Amino acid sequence: MTTTPAIDGWFTSGDLPALLGSRCGLCATVFFPRLDGFCRNPACSGEEFETVELSRRGTVWSYTDAQYQPPPPYIPRSENHEPFAIAAVELAEGLVVLGQVADGYGVADLRVGAEVELVVEPLYTDETGDRTIWRWKPVVELGAEADQ
Ligand SMILES: [Zn+2]
Numbered sequence: 001m002t003t004t005p006a007i008d009g010w011f012t013s014g015d016l017p018a019l020l021g022s023r024c025g026l027c028a029t030v031f032f033p034r035l036d037g038f039c040r041n042p043a044c045s046g047e048e049f050e051t052v053e054l055s056r057r058g059t060v061w062s063y064t065d066a067q068y069q070p071p072p073p074y075i076p077r078s079e080n081h082e083p084f085a086i087a088a089v090e091l092a093e094g095l096v097v098l099g100q101v102a103d104g105y106g107v108a109d110l111r112v113g114a115e116v117e118l119v120v121e122p123l124y125t126d127e128t129g130d131r132t133i134w135r136w137k138p139v140v141e142l143g144a145e146a147d148q
Pocket residue numbers: 024025026027028029039040041044045046
């Protein structure tokens with residue numbers, strides 16, 4: 001049994017996982033997911049992109065509670081939908097990347113402007129083993145940790 005990404009080529013694994021984006025060779029705009037073909041910047045005619053690792057940390061721009069099971073291709077974890085939190089996270093590159101919040105965290109752990117860190121966690125298990133996806137994990141502030 002192995003651990004493989006549920007979506008190929010969108011993020012790296014390991015101790016310090018990172019999302020993979022494309023940086024336009026002409027205007028240096030960074031896109032996620034990766035881009036092929038033409039730059040999405042309407043003022044740019046760039047066609048060559050470099051794959052770059054995106055910032056591992058960002059700040060919460062918005063978040064919501066998924067109270068209803070999302071439609072396919074979402075893969076449910078169980079028959080009964082368990083609500084989970086989704087965060088839109090702004091990265092230093094100027095991108096906002098949506099992601100589920102890490103296991104064990106919910107909307108109560110989030111606030112706009114709070115720092116979160118990228119983690120890779122199992123999404124589901126198939127015949128080949130665990131399939132993983134990126135998630136956003138709230139960064140515990142040092143002061144808050146000391147109070148516990
Ligand atoms: Zn461009």
